[in-house]
Amino acid sequence: MSHQTGASTNMSILVVGSVAFDSVSTPFGKADEALGGSATYFSTSASFFTEVRLVAVVGSDFPDEHIKKLSGRGIDVAGLKKVPGKTFRWKGRYDYDLNCAHTLETHLNFFSSFDPVLPEAYKETPFVFLANIDPELQISVLDQVKKPRFVACDTMNFWIEGKPDALKRLLQRVDLVVINEAEAREFAGASSLVKAARIIQGYGPKTLIIKRGEYGAMMFHEGEVFHAPAYPLEEIFDPTGAGDTFAGGLMGHLAATQDLSGHNLRRAIVFGSVMASFNVEAFSLERLDTLTKKEIRLRFSEFKRLTHFEEM
Amino acid sequence: MSHQTGASTNMSILVVGSVAFDSVSTPFGKADEALGGSATYFSTSASFFTEVRLVAVVGSDFPDEHIKKLSGRGIDVAGLKKVPGKTFRWKGRYDYDLNCAHTLETHLNFFSSFDPVLPEAYKETPFVFLANIDPELQISVLDQVKKPRFVACDTMNFWIEGKPDALKRLLQRVDLVVINEAEAREFAGASSLVKAARIIQGYGPKTLIIKRGEYGAMMFHEGEVFHAPAYPLEEIFDPTGAGDTFAGGLMGHLAATQDLSGHNLRRAIVFGSVMASFNVEAFSLERLDTLTKKEIRLRFSEFKRLTHFEEM
Numbered sequence: 065m066s067h068q069t070g071a072s073t074n075m076s077i078l079v080v081g082s083v084a085f086d087s088v089s090t091p092f093g094k095a096d097e098a099l100g101g102s103a104t105y106f107s108t109s110a111s112f113f114t115e116v117r118l119v120a121v122v123g124s125d126f127p128d129e130h131i132k133k134l135s136g137r138g139i140d141v142a143g144l145k146k147v148p149g150k151t152f153r154w155k156g157r158y159d160y161d162l163n164c165a166h167t168l169e170t171h172l173n174f175f176s177s178f179d180p181v182l183p184e185a186y187k188e189t190p191f192v193f194l195a196n197i198d199p200e201l202q203i204s205v206l207d208q209v210k211k212p213r214f215v216a217c218d219t220m221n222f223w224i225e226g227k228p229d230a231l232k233r234l235l236q237r238v239d240l241v242v243i244n245e246a247e248a249r250e251f252a253g254a255s256s257l258v259k260a261a262r263i264i265q266g267y268g269p270k271t272l273i274i275k276r277g278e279y280g281a282m283m284f285h286e287g288e289v290f291h292a293p294a295y296p297l298e299e300i301f302d303p304t305g306a307g308d309t310f311a312g313g314l315m316g317h318l319a320a321t322q323d324l325s326g327h328n329l330r331r332a333i334v335f336g337s338v339m340a341s342f343n344v345e346a347f348s349l350e351r352l353d354t355l356t357k358k359e360i361r362l363r364f365s366e367f368k369r370l371t372h373f374e375e376m
Numbered sequence: 377m378s379h380q381t382g383a384s385t386n387m388s389i390l391v392v393g394s395v396a397f398d399s400v401s402t403p404f405g406k407a408d409e410a411l412g413g414s415a416t417y418f419s420t421s422a423s424f425f426t427e428v429r430l431v432a433v434v435g436s437d438f439p440d441e442h443i444k445k446l447s448g449r450g451i452d453v454a455g456l457k458k459v460p461g462k463t464f465r466w467k468g469r470y471d472y473d474l475n476c477a478h479t480l481e482t483h484l485n486f487f488s489s490f491d492p493v494l495p496e497a498y499k500e501t502p503f504v505f506l507a508n509i510d511p512e513l514q515i516s517v518l519d520q521v522k523k524p525r526f527v528a529c530d531t532m533n534f535w536i537e538g539k540p541d542a543l544k545r546l547l548q549r550v551d552l553v554v555i556n557e558a559e560a561r562e563f564a565g566a567s568s569l570v571k572a573a574r575i576i577q578g579y580g581p582k583t584l585i586i587k588r589g590e591y592g593a594m595m596f597h598e599g600e601v602f603h604a605p606a607y608p609l610e611e612i613f614d615p616t617g618a619g620d621t622f623a624g625g626l627m628g629h630l631a632a633t634q635d636l637s638g639h640n641l642r643r644a645i646v647f648g649s650v651m652a653s654f655n656v657e658a659f660s661l662e663r664l665d666t667l668t669k670k671e672i673r674l675r676f677s678e679f680k681r682l683t684h685f686e687e688m
Contacts, residue, residue: 256609256610256611256612257608258608258609258610259610259611276591279588279591279592280591280603280605282608288681289608289682290682290683290685291592291605291608291682291683292683292685293592293603293605296569296570296594296601296603297568297570298568298570298571299568300568327685327686330684330685330686331685331686331688333685334685364687364688365687368685368687369600370601370602370603371602371603371604371683372642373602373604373639373642373643373645373646373680374639374642374643375676375677375680376643376676
């Protein structure tokens, strides 16, 4: 695992996504208007590995202390635009099946008219993560990056159903797609994940990672399948942000090591799973706030023991 | 992997369970009155590894060719009792969610009054598998075995709800429980699998294996957790018997190697997963009928590649 300090610009990651307020209730408690959003989880997670450049928009109600917290982690917030109006808000509930979020309210506010313009210094970022936003916005950000080395994106059923053509145009320009199991099936129109993976890879991306919540993650890459389990936690307090925290650890490790081989992609998925396993131990970003690199290394080794067996 | 030929009696496995006719429909086709039953799947699967002794009951309508088929695999059928009446029948349907069987009809027939008496030669069998039948029958079989070395059992929601006390009495005498994920949660009254495992282990068994269908299997053993994925198949034609085929490969490997260490339990789970992955490729026992030891070894290696990653 590399260290953020001294990360060179060819290890940088650009992320575009949401910075938001989340109100979440789970069987274990609740959080009101806590810091959340895909870009927040992603950049916090990736900041343990390398330098991150954030592109997002917030309203005038967004407190400076949150921005200071992000920049305090070494996250470049030059691309975080503050505009008049209210910050994006999401309100959700999880029941005992923590794999399934029930959205109670979504206030997109001005987020729908978000037209991201990259700061000049961001335009040569080698690693790009397009979090789950309108695929047309994802394309517009990608258009502004000069020759990115590795581009990954997330998406969701809302865009699969609403903007399938834009999504397919995006996928032609993406190296890696990270997507939920149910969404992979829906997007491909196939119940078999092996078939679904082949169909989605046919749209362009060389690598597909399917997130399966408490069942872990699967990667399809160059004819190989890799399976990483989820960490067996006693309790999952709040699954909000797990997918973006996973992607942050994954991209963070890839950027920090500059190694895009299949072997290193496997390790990157395990680092992603490690980061997600910590994130769900508490509400909002509470657990990542206190996390140390030593804890990350230890849990990585525990993941090794979790799946290791010797051949005869 | 050891070979069945020349297996000594201290490598033998006794299995008690059902030998039945299954009528199954899935999105891929259907089978009518095909050979099935937990003891059939288990013993066929285990017969690739070691000697198996079968305890079950069938009706006078049960064709001799089925019995010849089992004994042709080296399975000892001295404990397969034929009585007047009709053989146990199960009729089920799987929709696209192949993790969930919909039972359409169950004809227990005389199976409910089954009172197994072990042939004398069976009473010193070192490995015992009590497939999913009435826990009182499981206890009655176990009572007849002298000092078994390793005892494993399966069970289901029907007995968890109907005979919890008998089940708990059984568990005090069992080394390993193999149980479905939903049933583990129901039995323990806990949604967290880590908690559920601790509660069930508290009833007696040192080792617990939780079957998660297409998500693989988890083992809880001496404070460690091991996770084995399912094999990523293009299509699952018929999941009937997957759990018993899994248990057959698992117990077969343990008995053949005579090694009950945690390391070997991990390998045994992978052999179980290998056997189950073949079984679901076709209806009834069709795939196991043509399976070779070479195919088993090859898929075992594929499972290794499926989860392998190198530490930094």
